[in-house]
Amino acid sequence: MPLEDMSLPVPASVKQLLENQKVDYHIADTSQDGALRDQKLRQMGAAKSLILQDAQGRVQVVIAANCLLDINAANQQIGRDMRPATNGELQPFFDKHQLDSIPALPKLAGMPTLVDKRLLDVETLYLDAGTNDELLEVKQADFANMVADATVCDIAIPLIDLEQPSTNSDEDDIFAAVKTFTGLRIKQRLEETLELPPLPQTAQRIIKLRVDPNADISDLANIVETDPSLAAQVVSWASSPYYSAPGKIKSIHDAIVRVLGFDMVLNLALGLALGKTLSMPKDGPQGVSPYWMQAVYTAAAVEGLVTAIPREHRPGFGMAYLSGLLHNFGYLILAEIFPPHFSSICRHIEANTHVPSQLVEKHVLGVNRDQLASWLMQLWNMPEEVVVALRNQNEPDFEGEHNEYGKLLFVAQRLLQQRGICQGPKLEVPESVYRQLHLDPEKANTTIDNIIASADELNNIAGQLDA
Structure with missing residues (x-):
């Protein structure tokens, strides 16, 4: 019985x-x-x-x-x-x-x-x-x-x-995967082999502006306005009900001064420019949030989490926000470099919804999207905070310089995944990670709940970027 x-x-x-x-x-x-x-x-x-x-x-x-x-x-x-x-x-x-x-x-x-x-x-x-x-x-x-x-x-x-760390450098792992899984002729330098696009000109100008102590709102507005598509996206972002801006946003200058601020527009423009560098893959795992939806929600989540951290312990807001926008950039690189095997990765992700995607990619290719994104960001001379954040966003035990940016992405994604947003299984955030970030778990969850409550506005922003 x-x-x-x-x-x-x-x-x-x-x-x-x-x-x-x-x-x-x-x-x-x-x-x-x-x-x-x-x-x-x-x-x-x-x-x-x-x-x-x-x-x-x-x-x-x-x-x-x-x-x-x-x-x-x-x-x-x-x-x-x-x-x-x-x-x-x-x-x-x-x-x-x-x-x-x-x-x-x-x-x-x-x-x-x-x-x-x-x-x-x-x-x-x-x-x-x-x-x-x-x-x-x-x-x-x-x-x-x-x-x-x-x-x-x-x-x-x-x-x-699959969780055992590689004993090779990221570049060695990428080299090995390219050699094994593509028909490309391996040249002396990995970037020459892959023939990935160079850093977009708009992004180059924004990076130079970032380190210019004399840069002002007009300089940033002028750069964004030279790219009509980017300008439209920034104005659309500022006009979203999510930011509840009074009156109509008529220009990039308006978006900066009245709504988003210099630092956020600078990082938003940089993230959007890079996100448009590679094509959106035609294939993709069924049931997974689209690329820009994940980017928008994660950036908003990181924005809220930074605000929830006591001021004396907060990481740099701009770098955190940019890391959130770019956190899944490696997904686009995977599709670009490994088109025949990208389909296999997607099918394995569909079959293994209980497994983090980076472990699926390691099984199929021997390299994951975090390694690829970090490598390319370093090649493009992106800020070190972003390079570290993208590489270690799924390794909360990493304690090197700028580790707080990777931990922020880790928390943001886990809390979004718990609510059915972003790709990956529903797993807990270890208490130790909250402590290291000086982030109260209750405040963190309230922050994410507030973001989910704004789903219509965020989905609208993401939909315009996907168009």
Whole structure:
């Protein structure tokens, strides 16, 4: 007989499948432990399930949440070329069976099933029950019986292996990836090999202006006005209801003096100029926020978080804001340098929504977007604060000079991801990071809640940049 606690309802479809297979199970209610779902599943090494599909039909895959699914290995196992089913495609299934996710039960709905072999090495397993707050606890013998008709194979990579730091320099890692994954002839210098565009002229002029002690509002306005597209974007930004400017913004001078200020317009213009340097990729992971939406929300989040830090501990506002705008620039570089493999990265991200994108990229290419963005920013002689922020935005333990900028990006993205904005799993912000930034967690969360409350205005700004 099942050992379930009847006060915790398991979806009827899940209960029937367990009873048909005569599985003894216990329901682990995790709704009160306070941990975010993605973090909880990983910490427990719980089994999670996803669906791959092609013209022939669907295949269920079951892996541990502390692993990354290797789609290529799964496809090779059954001799097909499948891609992950999106939540939209699965919604009718969720609605019909009253589920929040795919339960980690093999042979669900009669689908052929692949099970990663690592799950058979665990004495007691926790399985995603298909609801947000419950896990099924089963013994290894029961799970082995459940997967008797499934294909047990090696299709996953432990995340702890991917999190090991590289012993090479970033440039060496990029060189190796380019040599392995592109048909480019390697020249003596990496920048000559890749033939990436030079730093835009507008950006060059803004950087020079930044270090000019005599620069004034007119100088900045003159630079922005020479680029009609950029000028329109800055005026549009200042005119947004998000900034509640009184009256109509008629010029760049107006935008600077009445709304945004010199420092913000300088960094906003620089970020927008760089963002337009590379083309937006035609492919992309399904269900992921568009590039400019992530940029706008992250910049706004960083802006708010800096303000929430006591004045004596605040990082430079301009550098923080610019880092927020450019935080995902490496995504554009990935698409530019590795077009044939960019599609594989996107499919792996879709299949591994529980895994941070930089680990997916490391698995597929051996290099990630943060390394690429930091390298190019350094090549373009961008401010060191931005170079460090982009490189270390997913490494909160980094303690070198300017580390606070990377930590700010880390906090901003984690808090946005918790609310379904920006790409990545829902994971907690360690208390130590808040302490190092002198940032009160409650104030940080209130800041992000206020930003989400302004979603219409921010989406409008992002939509104009995407046009």
